[in-house]
Amino acid sequence: MSAEVVWTWVAAGLTLSMFSFLYRDNPFFKLGEHLYVGVTVGYMLTVTWFEYLHPKLWLPLVVGTETGHDWSLLVPAFFGLLVLTRFVPSLAWLSRWSFALLVGFGAGVSIPRYISSNILSQVEGTVVPLWAGHWGAAVTTGVILVGVISTLVYFFFSVEHRGAIRVVSRVGVYFLMVSFGASFGATVMGRNALLFGRFYDLVDFAGARYYHATLVLLAVMVVSLAVWARWAGRGGGSEAPQA
């Protein structure tokens, strides 16, 4: 049995374990859930050392490269260590220096780019001639114009929303609702695509090439869950069976 087949069995087993939650919370689901948490933490710790600390700090600062030791890294290392003072209440104020640096740098890099892309370019794309040669484009431009203005009015709280302002802000609410609906619909279809992906793999894993991994594991899981439910129903488990 090749490594590919072994890992296929692991993948099929874990997918079925997570799907088993549709029946109820059970040991297979808990196993998959705990495995996921453990693997994630281990993975992130490994990545932090091997991708961040070791190549970016340890090697150039402590071990040294062909150009020598990079002592300038002591500065970011010092500010990095200050973040850990959050764990000592009496020294926690020192971490503010590190956060001040992070916020200052982040804001400096981001604000000009965000203004350019998310404000100036968006305004440029909204304020265009209504008539661009054909009716389809004119309708689209009109809808964008009405949508932008009415939604902005909805979020304009400096005046009371009465009379004409109220009417326009209500139109803005409808635009927001359409936007939320589109986002929700797209999200749901995205989740269906993920379901399709898992089902596609499970059907693939059910083939003779993988020794019918899906079917065998599904049968084992159904029998095990039936036994477990019966055992738990008699008060043998730590949790009472749910409907």
Next chain:
Amino acid sequence: MAMSRQVLARREVWAIIGAGVLIPIVFSIPATEVSISKGVQAVYDKVESIPPGGSLLLSFDFDPASKPELEPMGRALARHAFKRGVRVVAMGLWITGTSMAEAIVRESASEFGKVPTRDYTFLGWKPGGYLVIVEMGQDLRKTFPADFNRNPTVGMPVLDGLDSLRDFDYVVSIAAGDPGVEKWVIFGRQKHGFALGGGCTGVIQPGLYPYLQTGQLDGLIPKIRGAAEYELLLRRGHGIPEGLASAGMLSMSFAQLALVGLIVLGNVLHWRSGKGTGR
């Protein structure tokens, strides 16, 4: 009792959607051809316009959790470029997707007999998120001194004439979130002015349309449906067989119909129960 009914209803919803997704896969029912949207056509046309020997930067900004939605479009874009003799430089901003992205590029390249470091390279992942994009805009080799397989990027044939993001004929980010297409627009295209396309999951699709509308993105392949459209364009244009996205279209249609039916049914039941009429 009410809880039992809710649980039962939840399981019934799952059963209906699950059956809708599963049946077309089990019986390999072919889907009808999808119509091509403007955003997908724009990305296809842009890749089509790159001359042989030109360059395409593919950024795989997703992890295995979004594989069913985004892997097909990554594969389709890589195949398209390789088929046309375009040099492919790939990378990723999500470390958890690195190995998957490398496999997509390597397998697509081997289909067309492409040689690593000469016809394509996978640069891998670098820490920093959007700062990687900022740095790549200044010096590509300084950002990635070596590729994923530890080949030095200095003197690498596939990177000839490619010193920064400005030198690429086209850049496409395939993303499931942040950092992704939005960061490529804001910190890449806006500053350096290169041509940028995107591919995305359904979750982030609505948030990217303002960039498409304002021309900051010149094309967008949204979710598995967009990938199916791209696969269809590839079959029509280059005879490349369709892949996973097209296989999933009927499942998606069934699931969508089931959802619409369930929403209508839920509203009718709600109305009949008297809650919807204020009774």
